[in-house]
Amino acid sequence: MNYATAQSEKQGVCLTRKKEIDRDRVLDAAEGVILESGGRTFTLDAVAKRAGISKGGLVYTFPTKDALVRAALEREVTRFQKAVRRRLGDRPLEPFELVLAHIDEALDEDAATTQKAAFLVTALVHAPDMMEPARRYYRALLDPLLSESGAAHEVRHALLAVEGIFLLRGLGFVEVSAAEHKSVLLHAREIVARVLSER
């Protein structure tokens, strides 16, 4: 059957055959549009144009706008999550160490990446029920800290400060230089590191 033939052709490495739409390239375009326009002109046309494909091709790859937003958010969250896990090596996911790794990863990303992730928040407005990936991530990070123990208080506070500057800046509520942002993260890191060393 030529259907099966087409399938196998698709899965192999094709240098000569018709190009397939690169999902990552599309997601980059989507994030780029959101980042630059702040969400107002976050339209399928804009994404397609930026990705250098037609709207039909875009819609074929991501059947709905929700699917596009979900994929963009999911990619961003899992990328960050994997980077955090990598820092922990094969150690178990101990709550305080998880927070420390989270902060360290945030410190390592440059301002542009931070901004990029923050503006994904904007996308949520277009598809508010698509934030499950982000919710899962934050739950793992924050839930263990919502108990009432003293040290958890401190770590929770540090984590919230990190997210606070991240969101305030990303949403455009405050203008904060990269240096000031970094200074906040370093302070938070100090606190968590101290708590960890004192145990």
Place this chain on the structure above:
Amino acid sequence: MNYATAQSEKQGVCLTRKKEIDRDRVLDAAEGVILESGGRTFTLDAVAKRAGISKGGLVYTFPTKDALVRAALEREVTRFQKAVRRRLGDRPLEPFELVLAHIDEALDEDAATTQKAAFLVTALVHAPDMMEPARRYYRALLDPLLSESGAAHEVRHALLAVEGIFLLRGLGFVEVSAAEHKSVLLHAREIVARVLSER
């Protein structure tokens, strides 16, 4: 002239004449729609219906959607700002005390009000350049803390944690009970109060 007559009739207390559209009622409706729908069905029709007026009447009162969003945000920010100022009485706007008053006011508001304000963030996506009121407020609050002095570090950190839980919760990234939210704010308040008393 009957034009002047109509004007004076409008300005006086009219019990019998045709009612004038209550701007606050409209803004309440706008916030209600945003709050319940998360911004997706934040449409003029929805606002008009909720306010119990026609779309024409709505558009007459707020000529554009941007004007509506701006007014809603401005009202919310100035309301909060005035409440904070009231706490300070006639004292000058000393940075640390300002932060303390900000936290105290946030503590006094119930969860619903907090959520309401947080979801106004959603409205910003519809009119991103309308956030000047919020930016002004945050600038006054945060800028004095961005210096490098040690005490400012601590106060800044506390403030950011407060805003962090506020935004994470308001945007739906984490599910936090009212009690947990309050606990975070109380911890932050403790820190700022201690810094103030130690000076």
Place this chain on the structure above:
DNA sequence: GTCTATATCAAGATAGAC
């Protein structure tokens, strides 16, 4: 000053050619 009815336009989604 407020309402009804409508023009206008843009965006998400579809159908069919290649």
Place this chain on the structure above:
DNA sequence: GTCTATCTTGATATAGAC
């Protein structure tokens, strides 16, 4: 699998009656 062209919807904004 991707593209062009089109359909459909729904939302902003306007025009004109009351």
